[in-house]
Amino acid sequence: MVFARKHLLKIESYEAGRPISEIKCQLRLKEVIKLASNENPLGPSPKAIEAVRKALSSINRYPDSSGYYLRKKIAKVLSLEPSNIILGNGSDELIDIIIRAFVEDDENIITADLAFLEYKIVSFINNRNLITAPLKYFKFDLAAIKKKINPKTKLIFIANPNNPTGTYVTKYELEEFFRGLPENILVVLDEAYDAFIDVEDFPNSLNYIKKKNVLVLKTLSKSFGLAGLRIGYCLGLPELISSLEKVRQPFNVNSLAQEAAIAALDDKKFLRKTRSLILEGKKYLCQNLWELGIPYVSSVANFILIDVGRDGVSFFKEMLKFGVIVRNMRQYGLKNFIRVTIGTKKENIRFIKVLKKILKGNTPRL
Ligand SMILES: Cc1ncc(COP(=O)(O)O)c(C=O)c1O
Numbered sequence: 561m562v563f564a565r566k567h568l569l570k571i572e573s574y575e576a577g578r579p580i581s582e583i584k585c586q587l588r589l590k591e592v593i594k595l596a597s598n599e600n601p602l603g604p605s606p607k608a609i610e611a612v613r614k615a616l617s618s619i620n621r622y623p624d625s626s627g628y629y630l631r632k633k634i635a636k637v638l639s640l641e642p643s644n645i646i647l648g649n650g651s652d653e654l655i656d657i658i659i660r661a662f663v664e665d666d667e668n669i670i671t672a673d674l675a676f677l678e679y680k681i682v683s684f685i686n687n688r689n690l691i692t693a694p695l696k697y698f699k700f701d702l703a704a705i706k707k708k709i710n711p712k713t714k715l716i717f718i719a720n721p722n723n724p725t726g727t728y729v730t731k732y733e734l735e736e737f738f739r740g741l742p743e744n745i746l747v748v749l750d751e752a753y754d755a756f757i758d759v760e761d762f763p764n765s766l767n768y769i770k771k772k773n774v775l776v777l778k779t780l781s782k783s784f785g786l787a788g789l790r791i792g793y794c795l796g797l798p799e800l801i802s803s804l805e806k807v808r809q810p811f812n813v814n815s816l817a818q819e820a821a822i823a824a825l826d827d828k829k830f831l832r833k834t835r836s837l838i839l840e841g842k843k844y845l846c847q848n849l850w851e852l853g854i855p856y857v858s859s860v861a862n863f864i865l866i867d868v869g870r871d872g873v874s875f876f877k878e879m880l881k882f883g884v885i886v887r888n889m890r891q892y893g894l895k896n897f898i899r900v901t902i903g904t905k906k907e908n909i910r911f912i913k914v915l916k917k918i919l920k921g922n923t924p925r926l
Contacts, residue, residue: 600785611823651792726859753861755783
């Protein structure tokens with residue numbers, strides 16, 4: 561007897577990066593590093609830690625349901641109005657809220673076939689039809705996405721930069737995409753990794769939220785190191801945001817996350833430090849991959865997709881034996897790839913050392 565609703569039977573749950581404590585215990589290893597979930601290797605913003613400490617004594621109270629002060633803060637930072645902003649329990653939750661608020665039973669959602677997995681999983685959980693378009697040279701191909709549009713299309717997800725590829729669509733490509741796009745189709749620009757961008761032709765998404773049919777997703781998980789608190793937000797015109805508000809649970813963002821985010825948004829020093837660490841680390845990793853002759857996808861995010869030239873799952877397991885957790889790409893259907901998050905200098909050096917050992921066939925038996 562199966563109790564689950566029928567459409568759930570075809571869904572495979574999201575496979576998250578393996579936690580350090582689990583690998584330490586399972587493989588009896590003392591030192592384990594995690595380069596698997598695109599987290600901030602510097603830890604959380606110090607200003608956020610301080611704010612959480614102060615807020616701890618008030619956790620007997622429900623959080624501020626409207627996120628009044630945090631929305632006000634985000635509005636100030638981005639020169640918007642609080643009515644342009646809705647908060648989420650991570651931007652993950654907002655992906656779900658967006659689908660539930662806007663996509664009818666018989667309508668469809670379009671994204672790339674190799675994009676952030678949550679678009680697919682959450683579409684399926686909500687029993688919505690998902691159409692995918694192939695990437696071109698590991699990049700979102702907006703022309704291919706446009707070709708997939710049919711009269712039942714309601715929503716398009718564009719991860720910019722994309723996860724797991726780290727590639728981005730340029731402002732010119734996005735401009736072209738919006739030209740002639742039917743206005744009854746909502747476009748979500750998911751910018752989880754925008755803090756790491758170092759290219760001139762990246763689009764300024766704030767220019768687009770004046771449109772009737774654009775939403776922008778942001779998160780404090782990566783740039784400010786708040787992944788464990790779960791805090792993201794969505795920007796758009798007030799009429800779109802108010803529809804999302806109807807679907808949101810009243811206390812979706814906890815009070816510690818709200819206080820941490822308010823403080824973190826002022827932590828420019830931490831953001832600068834994070835950015836330069838990631839850019840330097842990326843240079844080091846790419847240089848070494850290049851010298852080793854290992855193909856990788858050029859990334860503007862804080863991770864790199866690497867073609868290890870053999871089964872990525874077993875490569876991932878070999879890395880685990882050395883206490884290095886990366887991400888295997890099985891769920892993404894990328895057989896010979898792993899994805900590595902850029903870590904601290906020490907972590908990056910260790911990753912390259914382990915990579916070299918595995919390539920030489922020196923993996924320990926555990
Ligand atoms: C493209 C993209 N969007 C959204 C998210 C979700 O971020 P969070 O739920 O931590 O805010 C991620 C997380 O890895 C991501 O890669």
